[in-house]
Amino acid sequence: xxxxxxxxxxxxxxxxxxxxxxxxxxxxxxxxxxxxxxxxxxxxxxxxxxxxxxxxxxxxxxxxxxxxxxxxxxxxxxxxxxxxxxxxxxxxxxxxxxxxxxxxxxxxxxxxxxxxxxxxxxxxxxxxxxxxxxxxxxxxxxxxxxxxxxxxxxxxxxxxxxxxxxxxxxxxxxxxxxxxxxxxxxxxxxxxxxxxxxxxxxxxxxxxxxxxxxxxxxxxxxxxxxxxxxxxxxxxxxxxxxxxxxxx
Numbered sequence: 001x002x003x004x005x006x007x008x009x010x011x012x013x014x015x016x017x018x019x020x021x022x023x024x025x026x027x028x029x030x031x032x033x034x035x036x037x038x039x040x041x042x043x044x045x046x047x048x049x050x051x052x053x054x055x056x057x058x059x060x061x062x063x064x065x066x067x068x069x070x071x072x073x074x075x076x077x078x079x080x081x082x083x084x085x086x087x088x089x090x091x092x093x094x095x096x097x098x099x100x101x102x103x104x105x106x107x108x109x110x111x112x113x114x115x116x117x118x119x120x121x122x123x124x125x126x127x128x129x130x131x132x133x134x135x136x137x138x139x140x141x142x143x144x145x146x147x148x149x150x151x152x153x154x155x156x157x158x159x160x161x162x163x164x165x166x167x168x169x170x171x172x173x174x175x176x177x178x179x180x181x182x183x184x185x186x187x188x189x190x191x192x193x194x195x196x197x198x199x200x201x202x203x204x205x206x207x208x209x210x211x212x213x214x215x216x217x218x219x220x221x222x223x224x225x226x227x228x229x230x231x232x233x234x235x236x237x238x239x240x241x242x243x244x245x246x247x248x
Contacts, residue, residue, distance in 0.1 A: 048107060
């Protein structure tokens with residue numbers, strides 16, 4: 001079961017967070033919906049190495065049904081909120097789990113079954129995208145409630161890039177067994193961000209708002225990265241080793 005689950009999670013993460021363009025999101029009520037569905041289908045079949053069984057097609061249909069429910073069933077003012085994002089991904093996760101439970105042999109009977117080293121690569125890829133890209137979406141939706149907070153001006157999208165890089169570094173440090181390095185990352189960011197909390201925002205109330213905004217975003221970003229990174233590490237423990245295996 002864990003093998004099939006790894007493959008479908010990998011396909012979902014790539015299709016939803018890496019290969020879903022802004023155009024697809026902007027046209028989700030039209031052509032973007034169809035194109036996204038095609039991407040989900042191709043990634044699912046490719047990850048499993050299966051195209052002749054019905055279960056992957058049922059999984060894709062469930063994915064599109066969830067997306068349609070969010071697109072047409074959720075009011076526009078709530079569609080981009082954090083709660084909707086988490087509920088949407090929880091439903092997707094449930095369909096992935098059910099598919100792996102009902103059709104546990106999808107991977108073992110697929111085209112890539114004789115290449116078990118692909119599984120840890122898929123887990124690493126999914127963990128990396130979830131840590132960096134999906135984390136960016138989640139943190140962004142969390143911080144959206146603070147839109148309008150008086151902050152010092154910085155580089156365009158500079159904060160987003162910093163968040164991606166810090167989560168990437170945390171993921172890599174956890175993967176190579178050096179979590180102690182995260183402490184140095186926290187210290188370095190604290191020094192670099194100190195000016196944000198002390199200058200440039202205007203009056204005292206604005207200064208406090210800016211500082212709290214940075215602290216909330218940073219803590220949320222670090223927490224997300226740590227949870228996903230250690231979850232990925234435990235996932236890898238349940239899979240065949242990356243090294244020491246050979247293909248056919």
